[in-house]
Every structure is written in C-alpha cells, then in structure tokens.
Amino acid sequence: MNDILVKRKKFLGENIPTFYKKPIHIVKGQGVWLYDSNGKRYLDCYNNVPHVGHCHPKVVEAISKQAATLNTHTRYLHDGIVNYAEMLTSKFSEELNQLIMVCTGSEANDIALRMAQAVTGKSGFIATDNTYHGNTSLVSQLSTRKPPIGGHSKNIRLIPAPESITPLGGSHKTQADIFARNTEKAINELEEEGIGFAGLMLCPIFANEGFPIVLPGFLDQTIEIIKKAGGLIISDEVQSGFGRIGSHWWGHECLGLKPDIVTLGKPMANGHPVGAVITQSDIMKSFQSAFGYFNTFGGNPVSCAAAIATLKVLEDENLIENAQNIGAYALEKLKGISHPFIAEARGNGLFFGLEFINEKGQPAIDFTAKIVEEMRERGVLLNTIGKHRNTLKMRPPMPFSKENANLAIETLADVLSDCPK
Numbered sequence: 001m002n003d004i005l006v007k008r009k010k011f012l013g014e015n016i017p018t019f020y021k022k023p024i025h026i027v028k029g030q031g032v033w034l035y036d037s038n039g040k041r042y043l044d045c046y047n048n049v050p051h052v053g054h055c056h057p058k059v060v061e062a063i064s065k066q067a068a069t070l071n072t073h074t075r076y077l078h079d080g081i082v083n084y085a086e087m088l089t090s091k092f093s094e095e096l097n098q099l100i101m102v103c104t105g106s107e108a109n110d111i112a113l114r115m116a117q118a119v120t121g122k123s124g125f126i127a128t129d130n131t132y133h134g135n136t137s138l139v140s141q142l143s144t145r146k147p148p149i150g151g152h153s154k155n156i157r158l159i160p161a162p163e164s165i166t167p168l169g170g171s172h173k174t175q176a177d178i179f180a181r182n183t184e185k186a187i188n189e190l191e192e193e194g195i196g197f198a199g200l201m202l203c204p205i206f207a208n209e210g211f212p213i214v215l216p217g218f219l220d221q222t223i224e225i226i227k228k229a230g231g232l233i234i235s236d237e238v239q240s241g242f243g244r245i246g247s248h249w250w251g252h253e254c255l256g257l258k259p260d261i262v263t264l265g266k267p268m269a270n271g272h273p274v275g276a277v278i279t280q281s282d283i284m285k286s287f288q289s290a291f292g293y294f295n296t297f298g299g300n301p302v303s304c305a306a307a308i309a310t311l312k313v314l315e316d317e318n319l320i321e322n323a324q325n326i327g328a329y330a331l332e333k334l335k336g337i338s339h340p341f342i343a344e345a346r347g348n349g350l351f352f353g354l355e356f357i358n359e360k361g362q363p364a365i366d367f368t369a370k371i372v373e374e375m376r377e378r379g380v381l382l383n384t385i386g387k388h389r390n391t392l393k394m395r396p397p398m399p400f401s402k403e404n405a406n407l408a409i410e411t412l413a414d415v416l417s418d419c420p421k
Contacts, residue, residue, distance in 0.1 A: 029054030051267030062309035080304030101299035105265025106134030118290035122196025128161035157186035164212035180221035199232035204251030210386030235259035246324030246349030269306035363388035
C-alpha cells in the first residue's frame with residue numbers, strides 16, 4: 001500500500017486524488033463487490049461505471065472476442081458502430097436519431113456545446129452553480145469544482161441550482177419559477193453583451209447538485225424561455241441514463257424534458273472508455289459542416305462490442321426494473337433510519353442518499369465525511385455530494401439486490417447510532 005502511494009506521488013504527481021483517508025488497494029471486482037489486496041470484501045454502493053456489475057462475463061467475453069478479431073477506427077467500415085447506433089437510438093424519442101461515439105463524457109459534452117454553437121451561431125452557455133460536466137477546456141467552464149484559471153469566461157453564466165432542504169424562494173412551489181427567471185436573466189445578459197445564447201446544459205436529476213427533489217414539469221417554464229430565445233437544451237445523462245432512475249431509460253424522460261442533445265459516458269460500456277452524443281439529424285448536419293469532427297478511438301469495434309453487450313445485459317437481466325424496485329425499497333429503508341442530523345432521505349431508482357444538517361441548522365460537512373470513512377471501515381463504499389458535500393451519495397451497480405440494500409442501510413444505521421453527533 002505505502003509503496004503504491006509513494007510511486008503514485010513520484011510518477012503521477014502529488015495531487016492525484018484517492019477516495020478515503022485510508023485509500024483502498026483494489027485488486028478484483030465481481031458484480032456489486034470489490035476486493036482489496038488483503039482479501040477484504042467491500043459492497044460497492046458508489047460506482048456507476050460498472051453499470052451492469054463489475055467484470056460482467058458477457059461484457060468481458062464481447063471485449064475479448066472483438067479484441068482478438070479486429071480493432072480500428074470508423075474511417076474503415078465495420079458493423080459494430082451502425083448496429084449499436086440503431087440499438088441505442090431506438091431507446092430515445094424519434095427525433096433523437098443520430099450519434100457520435102467518443103471515449104469519455106467530457107468529450108461528449110464538449111461536442112454538445114459545439115453543436116449548440118454551430119446551430120445558433122452564438123457562444124453563450126448556462127449551467128447551474130454547483131455542477132460537473134467534464135474537464136475539457138470548454139466544458140470545465142461549466143464545472144464548478146474548481147474555478148477556471150482567470151475566472152469564468154464571459155460567455156458562461158452559472159445560475160443557482162435547485163435544492164431540497166432550502167429550495168429557491170423558500171418553497172418547492174416557487175423554486176421552478178425562480179429557476180426559470182434566473183435562466184431568463186442569464187439569457188438576456190448574454191444577448192445584451194453581444195455574446196448570444198447557445199444553450200443550457202444540465203443533468204436532469206441534478207446529481208452533482210445533491211440530487212434534490214424536483215418534480216415532473218419543474219423545467220416547463222425554463223424550456224419555454226429557452227425555446228423562445230432560440231437556444232438548445234443539452235441533457236447530460238452520464239449519471240442518470242441507462243435506466244438508473246428505474247422509472248425511465250433516461251433522466252430527461254422523468255422530468256418531461258425533450259432535449260435537443262443528449263450526452264452519455266461512463267456506464268454505457270461497463271467501464272470500457274466509451275461516450276456518445278445523441279442528437280437530431282439537422283443538428284448533426286450543422287455540427288459536421290462547421291467542425292468536420294473525427295475521433296480516432298470513438299466508435300472502434302472493441303468499444304462498440306462492449307457497449308452492445310452492456311445494452312443487451314441491461315435488457316436480458318431486467319436491470320432497469322430492478323433499479324426501480326430495489327431503489328424504492330432502499331429509499332423506504334433509508335427513511336426508516338432515525339438520527340437528529342438527518343434532514344432528508346431522497347433518491348431516484350438506484351441513486352439515493354441522506355442529507356445531514358447539524359444542530360445549528362448548518363450543513364453537517366465533517367459529520368457526513370466521518371460517516372463515509374466509517375462505512376468504508378465496515379466494508380461499504382459510498383461518498384458525498386452536493387454544494388456542501390453534506391449528502392451521502394449511494395449509486396451502486398444495477399444488479400444491486402434487496403440483500404445488498406439491507407446490508408448497506410443496516411450498516412449505515414449502525415454507524416449513525418455510534419456517531420450521535
């Protein structure tokens with residue numbers, strides 16, 4: 001363990017992050033379980049990358065078989081990418097019928113922003129003030145983990161994110177209207193400054209914002225304002241997509257949102273580096289005419305094989321229905337936990353957690369971090385999220401079972417009983 005940490009620092013730099021104060025040396029994954037170098041087993045309640053389970057045999061087989069046959073780029077013809085495109089776009093509305101495959105969600109979001117520029121001829125973008133969409137130069141302007149060097153560009157506007165405990169305007173009834181008004185104000189500023197408004201990018205479940213409770217129709221006013229201004233709506237489905245929310249394939253469907261562009265990433269090939277942009281044919285044509293984009297590794301045969309296998313496993317093993325059923329079960333168990341710092345239990349499908357507020361009515365930041373560390377010691381992996389990182393984030397692989405939920409939440413209840421304040 002210490003040897004690895006020393007080598008990481010020497011060869012990768014001093015600030016490569018690790019989870020937990022005492023990092024874990026993981027050597028094996030299987031299903032919803034991870035194993036460290038000492039043989040200790042951990043229940044994975046955090047990773048959405050192995051969407052259908054760590055090292056799923058059908059995905060591993062597809063990757064191995066294709067890697068032993070052919071791997072090249074899409075300037076040669078191969079069946080994989082067109083077969084996958086047909087399979088995947090069938091899961092979207094009729095208008096969202098074309099795709100570009102890339103290697104990461106960051107690349108997908110970068111392309112989505114440039115698509116909006118190509119269609120509108122403008123360069124102004126809006127996102128929330130507590131989000132993450134990736135780390136390219138363009139996309140990082142929208143991500144709020146660390147401010148860009150020199151500050152945010154003049155073409156970026158970050159508006160207050162919706163919240164659960166302290167909703168905008170003081171109530172959930174006012175929150176949708178205020179979010180829409182803030183969007184309108186940002187659009188007007190961009191237009192008045194001669195930058196122009198190209199689009200709004202958001203995660204439809206506001207995952208990094210702390211996955212607040214927002215009801216279907218929350219964005220109706222906002223959508224009307226955006227459409228009137230001629231802007232595009234970009235739905236980042238890296239965390240909410242591929243059935244994670246249980247009730248729908250995609251997070252935007254849950255909100256009743258009809259995006260112009262959808263971006264995908266981590267879960268779509270179960271850990272193989274794949275991302276994609278889904279959009280309408282006219283938007284695709286505008287983008288390709290303006291940029292002439294090509295990605296050497298995006299859509300290669302091995303990546304497509306992994307993505308096809310992942311999609312098939314999702315359907316063959318009824319994992320979206322599982323997300324709905326087990327997610328509802330887990331949320332009810334979370335609501336049954338009693339602790340003076342629990343402000344709210346909330347979630348969508350297999351994305352759920354608890355928000356903690358201390359006795360002073362302030363975000364219980366240190367307390368939440370302590371819970372994460374203690375859960376790790378007891379063999380359950382999760383983490384924190386939200387503006388103040390006072391919300392537990394539980395986002396397990398899709399085969400998560402009722403027994404897994406019982407273990408995770410009963411362990412959490414025990415930890416909380418041992419940490420009164």
